[in-house]
Amino acid sequence: MHSIIHLQNITKDYGRFRALSDVNLDVFAGVTGLLGPNGAGKSTLIKVLLGLVRTTSGKGLVLGQDVSRQAGNIRARVGYMPEDDCYMHGLSGIESVQVAARLSCLPKTEGLRRGHEILDFCGVGQERYRNVETYSTGMRQKLRFAMSIVHDPELLILDEPTSGLDPEERDAMLNRIRILSQKFGKSIILCTHILPDVKVVCEHVAILAAGRVRLAAPLADVLRSPDPYITVQVQGAAEQFAGQLTSLGLNVAVKGISHIEVAGAADAVSRMVWSAAAKANVGIQNLTPSQSSLEEVFLKAVREDRNANS
C-alpha cells in the first residue's frame, strides 16, 4: 500500500528539549488514529507535517511533498482542525469559513457558496450569521471542522474533533468523518484521547509517547489478542458440548451454565466448534472472538516507554 505520509528519523528539538526523537512513521490512506499521552509530541508532529516548524533532522514527505521545502503546497492540500479554541475575531461563522476558503485560494464568490454548502454539511444552521464569539464550544468545534474541509483537502488532520461535544453531536461528527473517508476517499489523521472514537472510525493506529512512535499498525492487528480464544454461548448442555470439543483436541474452559471459552484463533477453531455443536445437538447463540482492549494496548505502550525511561 502506498503511504501518504512518510517520516524518516524526524527529530525536533526546542532548545534543549527534544520534542520528537527519531520518528519513523508511515501513514496510509484511510483513517489513522494518532494517540499519545499529554506531552507525547503529537502537536509538534502535526506542526512538522504542516511544515509550520523546521525539523532538527530527518526527512518527511506528506502527499509526496517535502515538509521542509514544499510546506505551502502541503498546506494547500491538507485541512487542519486545531484542538485549541481558536477563531477569527469579529467575524460571523459564514465569514470565517469564507475566509478559510479564500486563504486556500478559492475565488470570493465560490468561497461563499462553498462555505454555505459545508456549513449545511456540518449541521450549522442560521447560527452561521452570528458572530463567532457568541458560539458555544460545540458550535466552534463544528465551525473549525467546516473551515478545515472547505477547500476539499486530500488529507485531513483533526485534533480532538469530538472533545466538548454532547453525545449526539459526537456521533454526528464521527459520522461526518466516516462519510469523508469512506464515500470521498479522504485520508484522515485523528488525534484524540477518546479511545472509543478511534475504535469506531479508525483503520490504523499510531501511538506516540515521549516523542517516539511506540506502535503503528492496522487497528485490527492491534486489537488482536496475543492469546486468542473464542467465547461460545450455547443453548443446551454445555458440559456435553465441552466434552465433545475436548475430544477434538481443543483447549476448553467452561465459564458458567451456557458460556464456554475455546482457545485458538477464531478462523482456526470456529469450524470445529460448529461441527462439535452439531454432534452434541446444542445450539450456538453467540460466538465472539477475543479482543485486546485499545485501552490496554495504549497503556501498555505508554508504560513500556516509562519503564524504558526509568
Next chain:
Amino acid sequence: MPIHNLGYREWDGERESGSSRWTVVAGIGIRRAWQSMWLRRIAFVVWAPPLLYAVLIFVFEQFLGNESGMQPRDFARMLGLLLPAEAMPGVMLVLQNVDSATAQELLSTVRPVFWKAVILQLQRSQCIGLVFVVGLVAPSLISQDVRSRAFLLYFSRPLTRLQYIMGKFATVAAFLLVTTTLPQLLLYLFAVLLSPDISVIAYTWDLPLRAVLASVTMIIPTSLLALMLSSLTVETRFATFGWFAIWIFGLAAYVVMERLSGDTSELILHLSFLYLLFGDLSAKILGIPLLTSHFEIELAFVVAMSVICFAVIFHRVSAPLRA
C-alpha cells in the same frame, strides 16, 4: 437539516493565484475596523482640514487673479501665516531671488511654494488625524489574533508570515492613504482646477509625487510601530495605551527639553517627537527649504525604526508556532 443540504461534495474549481492571499487578511482587518463608530467619526473629521485648505487656495488664486501687483514681501507675509516658523527663513531666500522677476515668473515661482506650503500644513494636520486613526485601527489587529489563537487558522493555510504581516500592514495603510494621502492629491487637483490655465501642471507636476512620497515616509514607520505594539500583547488596550503614550510622552519630552535646557540639540528634540520628525522629512521631500536640516540622520532613524519594528513583528508572529 436545511432542505437544500446536498451533503459533502468535492470541489475541483479553478483556484486563484496565491500571491493575493495577503489581500484576504487586509480585507478582514478593514471590514472589522470599519465596524467601529469612532473610526467612522474620525475618518469624517480628518477630511475637514482639506476642505479648509481648499478654501484657502481658492482665496489665494482669486487674489492672484486680480493682478494687484503683489510683491514678494506680501507673499512672504501671507506664507508666514501658513508655514511653520522654521521654514520661513528658507522661503524668504527663495522669494528674495525673484525680486526682479516679471509678474509671470513671479507667479510660476510663488505658486508652487504656496501650494507646497499648503500641502505641508495639511500633512501636519493630517498627522494628528493619523495618530487617532492608527490608534483605533492597529492595536487590535495582531493582539486579537494572539488572544483568539487565530494564528493556527491562518498559518495552517498556504499563507506565509510575510503575507500575514503584509495584510495587517495594508489594513492600517489603507485607512491612512484615504485619510492622509488622498486629501493631499485631491487638494492638488482642486488647486489645478482653480488655476487660470492648465500650464500650471508644467511647473507643479512633481508636487503630487512628492506628496505621496512624503505620506509614505510617514505611513510605513507609523503603521509598523503600531503593529509592533499590537504584537507585543494580547490586550488591545495595552497596545492602544502604548501607541498614544509614544505621542504624548514625545510631546512632553519635547516641551520639557526645549524649556528647561535651551541648548539641547534641535536634532534630539525632533527625534524625540515623531510629529516634528515627520514634519521635517515631509518639508524636505516636498522641497520646502529649512534653515537647519538633518534629513539624512532623520531618514536613517525612520528606516532603522521601521526595520526594528518589522523584525519584532515577524518574531512575535512566529512565536506561537514555535511553542
